[in-house]
Amino acid sequence: MSIIEDHIRALNDESPRVRQVAASALGRMADPRAVEPLIEALGDEDVMVRQAAASALGSIGDSRAIEPLAEALKDEDWGVRWQAAPALGSIGDSRAIEPLTEALKDEEGMVRRQAAWALGRLSDSRTTEKLTDLASKDEDRWVREAAAEALGRIGDPRAVDRLIKALEDEHYGVRWRAAQALGRIGDPRAVGSLTDRAREDESEAVREVAAEALERLGAG
Incomplete structure (x- = not known):
């Protein structure tokens, strides 16, 4: 089993910390095979895992993540929204414009800041x-x-x-x-x-x- 496959399997580990580390590692590897598993991790019960998955998807830059990341801009945790916004900017797909524009009204300043940055990238x-x-x-x-x-x-x-x-x-x-x-x-x-x-x-x-x-x- 390859390292990529090991990390993908670890996204289902019972430990939230292991899942978080796996998501971050997959982002650094930037292998498109990790996109779908990371999209699934955006729905993880643990906030830190969701944050790591959003960041990793931005690092990979695959357009398959646009709609899931746009949905992550509505996450109840502001940290997830904060990671999803720059991830959308990094991917550089015009489909992100509408959800990022909506995120400019987010109650958290850090999210508004990242949404503005992302729109500048677009x-x-x-x-x-x-x-x-x-x-x-x-x-x-x-x-x-x-x-x-x-x-x-x-x-x-x-x-x-x-x-x-x-x-x-x-x-x-x-x-x-x-x-x-x-x-x-x-x-x-x-x-x-x-x-x-x-x-x-x-x-x-x-x-x-x-x-x-x-x-x-x-x-x-």
Whole structure:
């Protein structure tokens, strides 16, 4: 029996810890033979096993896992949802857009953050409006950062006004991500606000990235 088969068999072990370790190991091996057994493990009674299975499916990157991972975004445990979101982003299938967009409304900030990150990986302009709301309004600064970064990856000019607003965020990390995103989008409407950040922001990191964004815009 091969190592892969040993780990697949271990997904049915009576010990939750053994099942968790097996799922994680299968993710590192990234063998497509493990996809269906790991999909079954998404329904395991143990939370840690479900988390490990979701993460492993993202590492393997097989599109067969899209619908099961989308269902895992509804898991009662936020940790499972937290693992399912980036797994969907890693697979890179457009079928994940709708469930990930819905996950932007999750009650847990960490899940919203991962959903935003995943949507940035998918880079689809259909998600621009939802992400711009998060970038400027979400109560969690980490979610606002992730949304701003995702908008930069997507590159939709419709996000420019909200990203300019995000340059005034109280947290330097959000301002940094917003400046970076505006540089990637390359819209001249951002020149004035980026110039202000490059000259006056209290954070050296923000000043530097704003200056880099201005260079990309040809205004540095």
